[in-house]
Amino acid sequence: MKKTIALLLLGGMAITFNACGSDDENENSTADTNINKNSTETCTEASRLEFPQLKGGNSIVIVHRTGGDVNYSVEWDIDLKSQRWSCYTLDRKTLTSRTSRYYGNPQYPLDPDLPLRFYLDRPTADYSEGDYFYGSGYDHGHICPSADRLYSKEANYQTFFLTNMQPQYNAFNANLWANMEEQVRIWARASTTDTLYVCKGATIDKPEHRLLPIKNKLLVPRYFFMALLLKNAQGFRAMAFWAENENVDRSNDKLSKYAISVDELEKRTGIDFFCNLPDETENQVEKNLVANAWGLR
Secondary structure, eight states: OOOEEEEEOGGGOEEEEEOOOTTOOOTTOOOOOOSSOOOOSSOGGGGSTTOOOOOOSSEEEEEEEETTEEEEEEEEETTTTEEEEEEEEEOTTTTOOOSOOOOOSSSSOOOTTSOGGGSSSOSSSOTTSOOTTTTTTOEEEESSOGGGOOSOHHHHHHTTSGGGEEEEOHHIIIIIHHHHHHHHHHHHHSTTEEEEEEEEEEOOSSGGGEEEEETTTEEEESEEEEEEEEEETTEEEEEEEEEEOOSSOOTTSOGGGGEEOHHHHHHHHOOOTTTTSOHHHHHHHHHOOOGGGGTOO
């Protein structure tokens, strides 16, 4: 099993802790013809369609693999000690259920590919030191969900790494967010769907996009998002969800209330999603939300 971690530093210098996956087939990449695609100098996986444009600066990209295939990838901000996003694909292989949800000790392990100095207050590997989620009033909110990774025991286990977690109110995590995640799986399982490319994350950059931090250290995002790119026989279409992390049960809300175009999500987050698409395709699919095409009312 091969995993990848890349540190992108200011000024274009790059240090790779483990060799990037040069043997990766990049089956989800596409033709050139774009000017804002990710560089693959530090990590070939960054050319995959689910990847947004990498932030650079003091950011780490971690690619988790199972059986030689990419499971999901994370961008971690080492200054803010917080996850920026997780991205992954859903298709017939990854949607096959072969295992159950991981329950272990610890339930939320340290990511073995993130150096300890990049966690909050973790000078050693002793798990008893400082998991700020516990007792905070927030759930360990999966970004790449456990339910999206039941195709293998290892793939599911990897979704419980702390690098794939963000603090979420239980009323948000178990209700509105869970409903959005289930809707994403419904779209991915549709017989007409080839692949669904998913990038999910939270707002960590702007102070106004955060709630009060836990113990004055762990960032708590105010907003969460999902950017979705669906590929089928007709081509590509894209949409996004944007929702506030509230301590309110909004499970009865229509999801159309939270649907926006990817262009609008990019304005709100400052992240360039699906940047590896050819420019013409990217501009076309991201500018409008065609709710009927997604079955949203």
